Amino acid sequence: MNTRDRPDFQVIASWVQPGERVLDLGCGDGALLKLLIEARGARGYGIEIDDANVLAAVKNGMNVIQSDLEAGLSGFEDASFDHVVLSQTLQAMRHTEAIVYEMLRVGREAVVSFPNFGYWKHRMDILQGHMPVSEGLPYQWYDTPNIHLCTIDDFDAFCAKRNIAVKERRVFDEGRLITEEQNFLGSLAVYRITRG
Amino acid sequence: MTDMTAGVGIVAAQRAHFDQPLTLRSGAVLPAFDLTYETYGTLNAAGSNAILVCHALSGHHHVAGRYAEDPDNVGWWDNIVGPGRPLDTERFFVVGVNNLGGFHGSTGPASNNPATGKPWGADFPVVTVDDWVQAQARLADHLGIGTWAAVIGGSLGGMQALQWAVNLPSRVRHALVIAAAPKLTAQNIAFNDVARQAIITDPDFHGGHYYEHGVRPLRGLRLARMLGHITYLSDDQMAEKFGRVLRSGAFSFGYGVEFEIESYLRYQGDKFAGVFDANTYLLMTKALDYFDPAHHFDGDLARALAPATAKFLVVSFTTDWRFAPSRSREIVNALLKNEQDVCYAEIDCNYGHDSFLMVDPQYHALVRAYLDRVSP
Numbered sequence: 140m141n142t143r144d145r146p147d148f149q150v151i152a153s154w155v156q157p158g159e160r161v162l163d164l165g166c167g168d169g170a171l172l173k174l175l176i177e178a179r180g181a182r183g184y185g186i187e188i189d190d191a192n193v194l195a196a197v198k199n200g201m202n203v204i205q206s207d208l209e210a211g212l213s214g215f216e217d218a219s220f221d222h223v224v225l226s227q228t229l230q231a232m233r234h235t236e237a238i239v240y241e242m243l244r245v246g247r248e249a250v251v252s253f254p255n256f257g258y259w260k261h262r263m264d265i266l267q268g269h270m271p272v273s274e275g276l277p278y279q280w281y282d283t284p285n286i287h288l289c290t291i292d293d294f295d296a297f298c299a300k301r302n303i304a305v306k307e308r309r310v311f312d313e314g315r316l317i318t319e320e321q322n323f324l325g326s327l328a329v330y331r332i333t334r335g
Numbered sequence: 336m337t338d339m340t341a342g343v344g345i346v347a348a349q350r351a352h353f354d355q356p357l358t359l360r361s362g363a364v365l366p367a368f369d370l371t372y373e374t375y376g377t378l379n380a381a382g383s384n385a386i387l388v389c390h391a392l393s394g395h396h397h398v399a400g401r402y403a404e405d406p407d408n409v410g411w412w413d414n415i416v417g418p419g420r421p422l423d424t425e426r427f428f429v430v431g432v433n434n435l436g437g438f439h440g441s442t443g444p445a446s447n448n449p450a451t452g453k454p455w456g457a458d459f460p461v462v463t464v465d466d467w468v469q470a471q472a473r474l475a476d477h478l479g480i481g482t483w484a485a486v487i488g489g490s491l492g493g494m495q496a497l498q499w500a501v502n503l504p505s506r507v508r509h510a511l512v513i514a515a516a517p518k519l520t521a522q523n524i525a526f527n528d529v530a531r532q533a534i535i536t537d538p539d540f541h542g543g544h545y546y547e548h549g550v551r552p553l554r555g556l557r558l559a560r561m562l563g564h565i566t567y568l569s570d571d572q573m574a575e576k577f578g579r580v581l582r583s584g585a586f587s588f589g590y591g592v593e594f595e596i597e598s599y600l601r602y603q604g605d606k607f608a609g610v611f612d613a614n615t616y617l618l619m620t621k622a623l624d625y626f627d628p629a630h631h632f633d634g635d636l637a638r639a640l641a642p643a644t645a646k647f648l649v650v651s652f653t654t655d656w657r658f659a660p661s662r663s664r665e666i667v668n669a670l671l672k673n674e675q676d677v678c679y680a681e682i683d684c685n686y687g688h689d690s691f692l693m694v695d696p697q698y699h700a701l702v703r704a705y706l707d708r709v710s711p
Contacts, residue, residue, distance in 0.1 A: 184671065190683070193680055194700055197701060200708055201678075202678055204671075204678070205680045205681045206679075214671060215668075216671075219672070
């Protein structure tokens with residue numbers, strides 16, 4: 140799939156207004172940032188740790204900063220961005236809580252997307268005695284970078300407990316918007332959160 | 336990978352004379368001066384495809400290519416400049432210049448002081464990075480370059496690129512600041528001062544007027560270079576290259592050359608002392624010590640960099656402990672605070688501070704990719 144057509148990218152783009160400042164954590168080749176800049180008139184930076192991705196983002200014309208998210212966002216001032224985006228990376232981070240707090244420190248609001256572990260196909264896999272493997276979770280248990288998987292209900296509970304306000308939530312499966320039974324029918328969740 | 340057989344080929348140094356006085360930051364005035372430089376590639380009709388390469392402590396204008404009369408003398412950054420190389424001379428007009436105070440043809444301590452008819456020696460005014468930028472701007476005028484497509488440099492050269500972007504923002508579109516720092520630490524200055532003391536206390540120094548005595552403070556310059564050289568290499572690289580290997584295989588219980596690292600350092604010191612000028616070395620280390628764009632802004636680097644309109648590429652190297660990655664991050668963080676355009680890469684390379692001179696695939700690919708974004 141062309142990354143630009145990723146449903147979470149389109150949702151995130153719809154939340155960004157022209158002229159707003161965006162920080163994209165784990166920006167990869169800069170495709171989302173480029174979409175937000177070109178289609179939405181935003182400005183901003185990407186952070187990426189991988190050499191090949193940094194190079195690709197430079198080739199894409201993006202402002203990319205090579206840095207390890209696990210070390211936090213110490214170079215960034217409080218409230219210096221309108222949106223701080225973490226697209227399908229949260230589940231692969233060691234310091235999950237810390238990065239969410241850092242995002243809400245640096246950004247007016249944060250956008251977090253992740254694969255929903257509660258998706259019915261994942262539940263089926265477990266019932267059949269195996270770790271889930273799906274389009275959203277394409278790895279085997281032994282080679283997955285994902286160490287902090289959660290369900291939509293889990294993330295809601297986390298936000299409630301940590302006094303984080305969920306402004307909006309969009310849930311998808313195979314590119315379609317899911318509005319009913321999201322924790323069962325949705326494979327991808329995109330959250331818009333702020334400090335409560 | 337870079338093809339080491341190609342490159343810009345045979346080059347020749349040129350010299351430009353400037354007869355308008357240059358007021359230096361110290362307040363001293365140079366009534367006139369010369370700058371030696373080299374160019375590679377062709378300046379386009381609009382004069383918009385020029386890249387200035389700024390040199391570091393011991394560098395000069397001979398950045399790339401070879402001399403017809405001295406074919407073994409390859410430019411110090413030949414691996415990055417040439418047709419198809421990251422600083423592609425088929426797209427860009429690349430300029431290398433020997434800085435004011437240098438020893439490679441530009442006006443410096445070994446030049447004649449017009450007031451006395453004798454070499455300037457220790458009377459040559461102390462020059463700063465600001466002064467170099469000012470002098471380089473005169474060269475740009477001379478060459479018909481209104482705005483540099485990019486100014487690039489490593490170490491002290493990177494500091495010049497940064498200073499260009501601050502002092503003459505309308506004349507720099509991109510600044511490539513590599514293995515640099517926004518100012519020296521006390522430790523950095525300490526190393527420089529030991530180097531200076533080695534030179535100044537050499538009996539052949541004669542207060543900097545050694546030219547008249549027909550001698551040179553070779554011992555001091557050699558020590559200074561040996562010390563400096565240690566700071567350019569990484570501990571890992573030294574361990575890998577030399578370890579504790581003994582030249583004769585056994586201790587000799589004396590003070591001769593025993594360990595391979597001693598042999599290497601002495602060789603480097605001798606080689607350097609043979610070709611470099613002690614007064615120039617003193618000047619260059621002082622320019623490093625004084626460099627601090629934030630000095631006039633209460634130490635606030637972001638305020639100091641605010642006037643820059645250039646886009647930045649900042650690059651550091653993981654094993655560089657002279658100007659560690661955290662020093663480059665200070666520059667990056669200041670630019671971020673100002674919402675200025677910046678890309679930053681931290682290159683995993685084993686060669687310490689000297690990494691910026693090496694052919695590292697990621698490093699060169701990055702500079703190439705960045706310069707592909709720069710319209711000629």
